[in-house]
Structures are given as structure tokens and as C-alpha cells.
Amino acid sequence: MNNLVFGKYIPIDSFMHRLDPRAKLIGLFVMIFAIFLPKSWWAFLAIGVLVLLALISAKIGIRMIVQSFKPMIMMMIFLLVINALTVKTGDILFTYGTFALYSDALYNTLFVIVRLLLMISLTTLLTATTKPLDLTLAIEWLLKPLEIVKFPTYEVALMVSIALRFIPTIIEETIRIMNAQKSRGVDFENGNLSSKISSILSLIVPLFSVAFERAYELADAMEARGYVPGAERTRYHILRFHLRDFFYIFICIAALAFSIFTRIYL
Amino acid sequence: MSLIEVKNVYYAYNENSVAIDDVSFSLEEGTYTTVIGHNGSGKSTLAKMIAGLLEIQKGSITINGLAVNAENIARIRRDLGIVFQNPDNQFIGSTVRDDIAFGLENKLVAVENTERIIEEYAAKVGLSDHLDYEPQNLSGGQKQRVAIAGIMAMKPKIIIFDEATSMLDPKGKKEIKQLMYQLAEEEITVISITHDIEEVMQSDNCIVLNKGKLFMQDKPEKVFADAEKLRKINLDIPFVMQVKEVFRNKKIKLKANDLKGMAEELWRLNSKR
Structure with a gap:
């Protein structure tokens, strides 16, 4: 996957x-x-x-x-x-x-x-x-001129790189929730449209709730490590x-x- | 003055759920403090208040003489790190290297030094060979070690562990606990929220919270000496302390607070008779 x-x-x-x-x-x-x-x-x-x-x-x-x-x-x-x-x-x-x-x-x-x-x-x-991260840095560099109109290129790049980093985690989560729901008798493969929609809902609702929880915790972890949005930072990766x-x-x-x-x- | 002073703090998520109610204590520099209590007793809330992640609604917390508030928080966070429960949700970078670098970038560490610092702290937590690994290729224990390295690299005076071992397998738990004891030896002030009774016995100082209130604060052997009081709030008593209690009821006083010492004491006792 x-x-x-x-x-x-x-x-x-x-x-x-x-x-x-x-x-x-x-x-x-x-x-x-x-x-x-x-x-x-x-x-x-x-x-x-x-x-x-x-x-x-x-x-x-x-x-x-x-x-x-x-x-x-x-x-x-x-x-x-x-x-x-x-x-x-x-x-x-x-x-x-x-x-x-x-x-x-x-x-x-x-x-x-x-x-x-x-x-x-x-x-x-x-x-x-x-690497996805390097690609993000390149896109950030290309967007740099937009900073003139106060476009937060650095924040956007950080957002994209965090999103990329969480894709495998969220996929893992999806598989886990699907298995949990299957073990409770939810059928993702068969049935008519309405039963399919309800089974997909049983996947999406917990997935979203977990994703939000992750987002809050990640925000806390970032803050705890001294991240302040918009503040000056040194850059470890320099192209x-x-x-x-x-x-x-x-x-x-x-x-x-x-x-x-x-x-x-x- | 103590390194951390908590005075009459109060926090409520809403009118019906008061998480922390009038809690006061102080912690000395270089001590290892464990915080125990049931789920919902306010342990994590308290940790987040000390770290400045939740606003203090009443009372005050001072760290190193500075009040925890919006104005001082950036300064305080340079001295304080926190390791959370879920290994996945605190891995910010896309590789081990990037994750350790994240805090250093915030601390405005010069780029020339970053690489050396990353390698130094990765070695400290035993992950030198994993620097380019992505989080999905690391175990839970390894991810927690990365989080610890990321925080240690920022050279804080205080590290708070908010149930940092509770989602790990026994091997991961052991590794993280080992690291925590090592930190304490390096004169870092450790506050560990835990359910691990054995860890509590190893600590200098133990805080018991119950329903948002400070239930007890003392040396762990003193806290557990009053077994009846702890049983009233359904907390576990360590095995060693249970044995001590049985002997105390038989009017025999044992001194040891760990298994090995107790075994030693018991066979001597037997041979004396």
C-alpha cells in the first residue's frame, strides 16, 4: 500500500x-x-x-x-x-x-x-x-518570491513535510481500524451501496478522531521543543x-x- | 529556593471536570520525582501546566525563579523538555537526524555545530546506526529514544516524562527506564509520570495525586509505608513493601527497600533464629 x-x-x-x-x-x-x-x-x-x-x-x-x-x-x-x-x-x-x-x-x-x-x-x-523532504525544500525555494506578499512559505513547507512524514503512520492506522471493524463484523467488500457507505463511515469517523488527537499531541510536542510559528529558526538542511x-x-x-x-x- | 515551585494551582477543563485542585509542592534540582495516581487524577494536566502547554487558571508555578506564563515561556522551554506517551505523535522530522535537529533549529544552534550535536546525542541513546531511519522503520522504544535524544540535545535542566514507557513492550520499557536513570545521574531534574511501581521505588521523591488533589508527597519508602492509606484510593503497593508490611505485623522490622537487599536481610534473619 x-x-x-x-x-x-x-x-x-x-x-x-x-x-x-x-x-x-x-x-x-x-x-x-x-x-x-x-x-x-x-x-x-x-x-x-x-x-x-x-x-x-x-x-x-x-x-x-x-x-x-x-x-x-x-x-x-x-x-x-x-x-x-x-x-x-x-x-x-x-x-x-x-x-x-x-x-x-x-x-x-x-x-x-x-x-x-x-x-x-x-x-x-x-x-x-x-527525498520527499528535499522536494519540499525545493518547492519552498521556488515559492520564495511569494514572501513579498506575506505568503508563509516556510510554514507551508513544514506543513507539507509533516504531512508526508505522517502518510505511512495514517495508512498503518487505517489498516488497524479496518481490521478492528472487520473483527466486529463490518463488511467492507460486499453489500449494496448504503451498507457500503455505512461501513466506510465506520472507518472514517475513528480515523478522523485519531488524526485530530495526533495533531493536538504533535502540536504540543513541537511547542515543547521550542517551536514558535513564524519565529526565526536556523536551518539544518541547506541546499x-x-x-x-x-x-x-x-x-x-x-x-x-x-x-x-x-x-x-x- | 527550589528549582520548581508549584503553588496552589488549579485547572478545570470545564465546570464539571476539575483536573487539578489546589496543588502545591516544590522540587529540588537534580532530583528524580515520580508522580503516581489513577487515570484522570490530573497527572498529565499537571505536567502540561509545568511545561506551559496549559494555561494556569489559578495559583502559580515558578521554574528557576521564573513564573510560568506567556511572557517567560520561551525562556523556560530552553530549560525544560517533555517526553510524551505516544512515540508516533512526537516524531516531527522525517528521519531520526531531522527529528533531533528540529529542537536545535528552534534553539537557533549554529548549523556548523548541528551535525556534531546530533551525532553525540544519537550515540548517547544508542541510535548512531539509525540516523537516516524513518519513523515507520523504528520500534516504539527506538522512537522514544529519538524523542529523548532530541530533548537532551537541547540541554534542558528538567525533563518531564509523561507516561513515556506506557505504550512500549517490556524491552522498550527497560531501555527507556535505563536512560531515565542515566539522566538522573547526570544531574538532570526528572519528573516522571508513571504507573510503574518499581520505577517509583527507584526515585528520590514521590507525588501521589488523587482526583486532582495532592494526596501525598514524600520519599517512596515513606509513601508506601502507609499501605492502608494507599489502599483506600486503590493504588498498588510494591511487592517489597507488601512483604515489609507482613513482617511489621509480626513485629519484625525490615530495612531493605529492594528485592536483593530484602532477600539478604531475610536469610540473615532466618539464620539468627
């Missing part, structure tokens, strides 16, 4: 792991544009090679990437069916009765699929090589840009430039 929650972090050491999370996040944003702009296969080929290189340098294994594609397969088939039925341009590839499959239907679908696969690979790459981070962002921007180039000239 843990795997479902967040793109899972793989705790190993690699070039991608050592990159500054901010560089990886900026890189991802740049690459999103690089992936969605071009209409030429050359651009996809170039980006595809880059993504592959990044995956290899991250040492996370192709298997995990393929796994992350799995949920998309149904969507891809659906996309193909819709395109086959609606797109009526290009060459006719074959006909079956009144139905004709056009080449553009196939091309359009392939384009979308390639884009999706590249996107999924890149986001999986980010979450697999970056530092290295040469490799600039190198990584440079490559991403180069990829974007290339895909803009192919969009205009090819």
Missing part, C-alpha cells in the same frame, strides 16, 4: 540523487515544455536519448519505469480507439466494412503516447531520486548549488532550445 502514495524514493547513491532538488525541479519544468512543444520525431528522439541517459545515471532500473507505465496502458488503448474513430486525415491504412483507419490517427496517438511516456519517466525519475546542477539545467534548456528549433524549422 505504501507504493501507491507517492512516487517511491529509491535510497541509493547516483549522479541524479546527488543533484540539487531545485535543479531537478527546474529541469522538470523546462523538460515539460521541451516535450510538449515539438511535432518532429527528431526532437522526441533527442529527448528520448536524454531521458534514457538520465535514467541510466540514476541507477533506478528500467523495471521500475516500466511499472510506472502500467496504469497508463488502458488510457493509451482508449486514446487509440477515440483517434481511430474520429481522425479522418492522412492516408488510409486499411478498411474494414465502413470503417477506415487513417495514418494520422495512428500518428497522433503515437505522439501523445510518446509524450506521456517521457513525462512519466521524468517525474518518476524526480521522485525516485529525491547548495554545485557545478553539476548548472550543467543539468543547461542540458535541459538545450533540449528545450532544440525542440523549439524543430518546431520552427522542421
Whole structure:
């Protein structure tokens, strides 16, 4: 159940792991544009090679990437069916009765699929090589400009990191409550809609009450350790840009430039 | 002047539930005090008032000469830490390292020193090899040790344990108790809210609360010497004290307050006859 929650972090050491999370996040944003702009296969080929290189340098294994594609397969088939039925341009590839499959239907679908696969690979790459906490710090850094309008970036980042830290705890709690309710005869799998709703309620009500209790106790624990909201604190985690981070962002921007180039000239 | 002075404090959650009613006592620096009483006797409320987590409704508490109030609380919290009952709900960081760092960040410890302090205190609680572990990969006892390390790293004078061992298995309990005794030896003032009678016997000082009122405060052997009084409020008497009572009724006076000493005394007694 843990795997479902967040793109899972793989705790190993690699070039991608050592990159500054901010560089990886900026890189991802740049690459999103690089992936969605071009209409030429050359651009996809170039980006595809880059993504592959990044995956290899991250040492996370192709298997995990393929796994992350799995949920998309149904969507891809659906996309193909819709395109086959609606797109009526290009060459006719074959006909079956009144139905004709056009080449553009196939091309359009392939384009979308390639884009999706590249996107999924890149986001999986980010979450697999970056600790949730580091990602939070990177997001906090990106939100920094909002502090001008008194946006509490630090507090929001702390909130997000605490939420992330409690996800496994709450999942554990959910399983425990479900088992407790099952042992009292609550059936979560069978029954009609109304009985299902009432059985879900028997899960949600205690879950919420426990979560609030946890929140109060955590607030006490934080206060007891000297936390004052909004007060100055030193930072244990400090992100530092290295040469490799600039190198990584440079490559991403180069990829974007290339895909803009192919969009205009090819 | 005593390190902690509690004077006529009162706290009520609402009109019908008075948690603490007119309680006064004082605790000396470097002592180990246990607080016992039934659930609902006001033990946790009292701890939270001392830590400044609940507002004192009547009376006053002074710590190191400073009154516990909104104005002084930030200063007082630098000298006082509290370990709570539930190991999960006081783990703030995402790893052991981050959790110990949390208090240091609040205390504005310079970043250059943080790493060294974290390693020092992780070693003190025996978790040097677990610094990058996440809470879900630690046992309850280990999580409590992290909480203790996080508090010790802030170098407080006083640490309050609010039933810190009650959710742990016997092994975890033993480890945490060991750490608590170790703290007491390091001249840290310990206040431990507990149901563990054996721990009470080890302490310097015992406070008994009953229905929000101070029932007794004395050395543990004196508190338990009056077994009848404790039985009236249905509190357990340690085995050693029960044996003493039986012998006292037979007009034989035993001195020892621990099992080993008592065994020694008993076989000597037998050989004298």
C-alpha cells in the first residue's frame, strides 16, 4: 500500500540523487515544455536519448519505469480507439466494412503516447531520486518570491513535510481500524451501496478522531521543543548549488532550445 | 529556593471536570520525582501546566525563579523538555537526524555545530546506526529514544516524562527506564509520570495525586509505608513493601527497600533464629 502514495524514493547513491532538488525541479519544468512543444520525431528522439541517459545515471532500473507505465496502458488503448474513430486525415491504412483507419490517427496517438511516456519517466525519475523532504525544500525555494506578499512559505513547507512524514503512520492506522471493524463484523467488500457507505463511515469517523488527537499531541510536542510559528529558526538542511546542477539545467534548456528549433524549422 | 515551585494551582477543563485542585509542592534540582495516581487524577494536566502547554487558571508555578506564563515561556522551554506517551505523535522530522535537529533549529544552534550535536546525542541513546531511519522503520522504544535524544540535545535542566514507557513492550520499557536513570545521574531534574511501581521505588521523591488533589508527597519508602492509606484510593503497593508490611505485623522490622537487599536481610534473619 505504501507504493501507491507517492512516487517511491529509491535510497541509493547516483549522479541524479546527488543533484540539487531545485535543479531537478527546474529541469522538470523546462523538460515539460521541451516535450510538449515539438511535432518532429527528431526532437522526441533527442529527448528520448536524454531521458534514457538520465535514467541510466540514476541507477533506478528500467523495471521500475516500466511499472510506472502500467496504469497508463488502458488510457493509451482508449486514446487509440477515440483517434481511430474520429481522425479522418492522412492516408488510409486499411478498411474494414465502413470503417477506415487513417495514418494520422495512428500518428497522433503515437505522439501523445510518446509524450506521456517521457513525462512519466521524468517525474518518476524526480521522485525516485529525491527525498520527499528535499522536494519540499525545493518547492519552498521556488515559492520564495511569494514572501513579498506575506505568503508563509516556510510554514507551508513544514506543513507539507509533516504531512508526508505522517502518510505511512495514517495508512498503518487505517489498516488497524479496518481490521478492528472487520473483527466486529463490518463488511467492507460486499453489500449494496448504503451498507457500503455505512461501513466506510465506520472507518472514517475513528480515523478522523485519531488524526485530530495526533495533531493536538504533535502540536504540543513541537511547542515543547521550542517551536514558535513564524519565529526565526536556523536551518539544518541547506541546499547548495554545485557545478553539476548548472550543467543539468543547461542540458535541459538545450533540449528545450532544440525542440523549439524543430518546431520552427522542421 | 527550589528549582520548581508549584503553588496552589488549579485547572478545570470545564465546570464539571476539575483536573487539578489546589496543588502545591516544590522540587529540588537534580532530583528524580515520580508522580503516581489513577487515570484522570490530573497527572498529565499537571505536567502540561509545568511545561506551559496549559494555561494556569489559578495559583502559580515558578521554574528557576521564573513564573510560568506567556511572557517567560520561551525562556523556560530552553530549560525544560517533555517526553510524551505516544512515540508516533512526537516524531516531527522525517528521519531520526531531522527529528533531533528540529529542537536545535528552534534553539537557533549554529548549523556548523548541528551535525556534531546530533551525532553525540544519537550515540548517547544508542541510535548512531539509525540516523537516516524513518519513523515507520523504528520500534516504539527506538522512537522514544529519538524523542529523548532530541530533548537532551537541547540541554534542558528538567525533563518531564509523561507516561513515556506506557505504550512500549517490556524491552522498550527497560531501555527507556535505563536512560531515565542515566539522566538522573547526570544531574538532570526528572519528573516522571508513571504507573510503574518499581520505577517509583527507584526515585528520590514521590507525588501521589488523587482526583486532582495532592494526596501525598514524600520519599517512596515513606509513601508506601502507609499501605492502608494507599489502599483506600486503590493504588498498588510494591511487592517489597507488601512483604515489609507482613513482617511489621509480626513485629519484625525490615530495612531493605529492594528485592536483593530484602532477600539478604531475610536469610540473615532466618539464620539468627
